[in-house]
Amino acid sequence: MRTLNLLAATAFATALSISSAFALTVGFSQIGSESGWRAAETSVTKLEAQKRGIDLKFADAQQKQENQIKAVRSFIAQGVDAIFIAPVVATGWDAVLKEAKEAKIPVILLDRTIDAPKDLYLTAVTSDTVYEGKVAGEWLVKxxxxxxxxxxxxxxxxxxxxxxxxxxxxxxxxxxxxxxxIIRSQTGDFTRTKGKEVMESFIKAEGGGKNICALYAHNDDMAVGAIQAIKEAGLKPGKDILVVSVDAVPDIFQAFIAGEANATVELTPNMAGPAFDALDAYLKDKKEPAKWIQTESKLYTPADDPQKVYDEKKGLGY
Amino acid sequence: MAVPTIVRERTPQLIVLVVILALNAIISPGFFSIEIQNDRLYGSLIDVLNRGAPVTLLAIGMTLVIATKGIDLSVGAVMAIVGAVAASLITSGYSLPATLAGSLFVGLACGLWNGALVALLDIQPIIATLILMVAGRGIAQLITEGVILTFNDKPELIFVGSGSFLSLPMPVIIWVVVAILAILVVRRSALGLLIEAIGVNRRASTLSGVNSRVILLAVYAVSGLCAAVAGVIAAADIKGADANNAGLWLEMDAILAVVIGGTSLLGGRFSLVGSLMGAMIIQSLNTGILLAGFPPEFNLIIKAVIILIILIVQSPASQAAMAGFRTNRHTVAVKTENREHAAR
Incomplete structure (x- = not known):
């Protein structure tokens, strides 16, 4: 652990010495890498920074708020131009955000919001999860x-x-x-195993699946598990039972290619793109962005060249 | 061991199992109907046997560990490690036999690690196995590099989880074979007796010539091996290794299955058949809850209440009250011995 920190510090110092070549320096305190989506968010953020010629200082907090606070303090000490935080918890940010404010460094929250006075951060870029459900529902209605x-x-x-x-x-x-x-609703804990097991019971309880016209899964992983259960029951997922889910992880696009899923609503890992845009407008024209920037919840269907999307997403570390 | 003895000794478990299955049949009228679909048996009862496979396998290893007065908290994490190993081996192009051998070897190694901490270093089992329980998921994450490692194009490994043989799902066949092997080995030899002796009083059995270190190492190794088999099944079932969620909290279900099956956590006398029935009781309960269609907020409450009822019915106090003439003298004797052991 110590050695790692030391290494990170050395890397920081090296990065600092060459940072003058970049127009902007942004510190990004990421939660960690607890899920594939999180890993994709990290790689997209790095890509977006690279695209814009921004020097991104990345700190992985390993799921601990104290690491995030430490990272933010070190960003302040280094005098970065802006700080991005993907907060691990909602509370306990006031003190360190005040320090950033005193140092006149704008802070942008990614992916999650916090319980703190709104003047302590510039804006929050998050997805609207209610809206994601709505997009999925509207696709089915249509x-x-x-x-x-x-x-x-x-x-x-x-x-x-x-x-x-x-x-x-x-x-x-x-x-x-x-x-x-909705005739049956049960938790699948966001996992493939439970998605499969619960779908098996749905099929048994509803006349071998003949009464079921569509499946709505709160994430793609459960949908992928459920698709296997539907197949093992001798039904055709995507035809006998429509499958619509949320997240747009690479594996659901494989299901699209196989004709076994019908729609997914993307929870985009690109929170940094809109954040960089807002930051740019703020630094250049002093334009205050809205306190909440909602990311696009894009609907994907098998008509959207799933092979291409799959190949693109696979490289992001999902 | 004659069949009637088993039936008589396991009456409470048998009654509970029958009652829960009957409740399931009331909730879902088609519960007992079994048909052939895609050349395999298909029905809720088959689901119970099939979905119960991981916990059943874990319970077999856990029973032996608990009989030595130990506990193995790491089995869920070992499942995740082994699933990750199996997925990465098969996707790197290894054959099915090589993949299975590699996976089982890793499970065995995990079990031996636990066994070494307990038997050689005399660390308390709950702490010794907690180490791997906590670290195991991290190890699994490292192997899968944080993603769900899928192997959709490897039908040979998928077959282990969702294939069928003689119309029976493979997981069912695997756990039945493992259970029969385990029962034969511990009951057709003196091994079962030696395990019980260690659980009752390790020092006394060592003094009377039992090689307790080797036997302790062996039971933890078997537990690791059982977890490995469960891990391969769990991964093959979803065609991928999910390091975060594979086997999550299953160690608790396995311990519960052992306890419901009538084996005391204080060690000593154990019953593999009881633990298998315990695992089936838990899975019938899970399947029943899913079929019932209650809102998911109630799942855990219903499960907890029913398990509480089962434990109350099985508790020594109510057993004594219900059937004074059938008081289990042996259990009392074992308990007294354990108390003396603790007081030593």
């Missing part, structure tokens, strides 16, 4: 038409905010369409 359609839902981890919000958005989208009805 594609089912007036036919009656019984939906089974694989929820995320019970009580987690993406699970609550993605359910709410989807419910809102189908609320005014009486022919669409």
């Amino acid at each position: 594609n089912v038409g007036d036919k009656p359609c019984n939906i089974v839902e694989l929820q995320g981890t019970t009580g987690s905010s993406p699970a609550i919000n993605r359910k709410k958005g989807f419910d809102d989208a189908i609320a005014s369409h009486a022919n669409l009805k």
Whole structure:
């Protein structure tokens, strides 16, 4: 651990000495790499910085807030032009953000928001998880038409905010369409194993799957597990049972290619792009951005050249 | 060991299992219907046997460990490690036999590591195995490099998780074979007795000539091996190794299966058949909850309440109250011995 820190410090020092060549220096305190999506966010942030000729100082907090606070303090000491934080928790940021404010360094939050006075940060770039559910629901409404359609839902981890919000958005989208009805809803804990097991039970409980017209999964991993369960029950996923999910991880595009999934709503790993744009406008024209920048929740279907998207995404470290 | 003895000794577990299966049949009328789909048996009952495979396998190893008065908290993490190893071996182009051999070897090594800490260094089992429980997922993450390592194009490994043989799902065949092997080895030899002796009083059994170190090493190794088999099945089932979630909290289900099966955490007398029934009880419960269609917020509460009822029914106090003439004198004797051992 010590050696690693030392190495990181040396790397920092080396980076510092050559940073003068860049127009802007931005410090980025990332949570860690707990999921494929997080790894993709890190690589996209680095790519976006490179594209803009920005010197990005990257610090991995390994899931610990104290590491993030340390990283932010070191960014302040180095006099960076801006600081990006993907906060691991919502509270406990006031003190260090005040220090950044006193040093006149703008702070942008990525992916998650915090409980702190709004004047302590420039803006927050996040996805709207309610909207993600809504986009998924609207796709289903449009594609089912007036036919009656019984939906089974694989929820995320019970009580987690993406699970609550993605359910709410989807419910809102189908609320005014009486022919669409959620007949079973159960948690799959965002995992493939549980997605498969729960889908097996849905199929058994609903007449061998004949009553089920569509599956809505709160993430792609559960959908991938459920697709296997549908196949093992002798049904065709994507045809007998429509499959719509959220996240757009590479593996769902493989399912698109095989004709086994129908739609996914992207939770983009590109939070940094809009953040760099807002920062640029702020530094150049003193234009204050809105306190919340919502990322695009793009809908992907098999019509969107899944092979190409898969190849692009695979390289991002998902 | 005659069959009637097993039935008589495992009556509480048998009753619980029958009651839960009956409840499932009430909740879901088609519960017992089994048909042939794609050349394999298909139905909720088959799901119980199939989905129960990981916990059943873990419970086999865990029973032997617990019988020595130990515990193995690392089995869930070992599943994740082995799943990662299996996925990376098969995707690097190794054949199925090489992949399976490599995976089982890694599981064995994990078990021997635990065994060495417990048997050679005399570290308390709960702490010794906690080390690998915590570190294991990190190791698995390192192997998969933080992604879900998929092997969609390797039907030979996928077959282990979702293929079928003689119309039965492979996981069912695997756990039944492992269970029969384990029961034969411990009950057709003196090994079972020696394991129990260590659990009752390790020093006394060492003094009377039992090589307790080797046996302790062996039971942890077997537990690691069982976890390895479970890990391969779990990975093959979803055609990928999920280092974050494979086997997550399954060590708790395995311990619960052993306890419901009638083996005391204080070590000594154990029952593999009881643990298998315990695992089936837990899985019937899980499947029943899923079939019932309650909101997911209730899942864990329902499970906890039913398990509480089972444990109350099985508790020595209510057993004694319900059938005074059938008080399990042996359990009492073992407990007394354990108390004396603790007081020493």
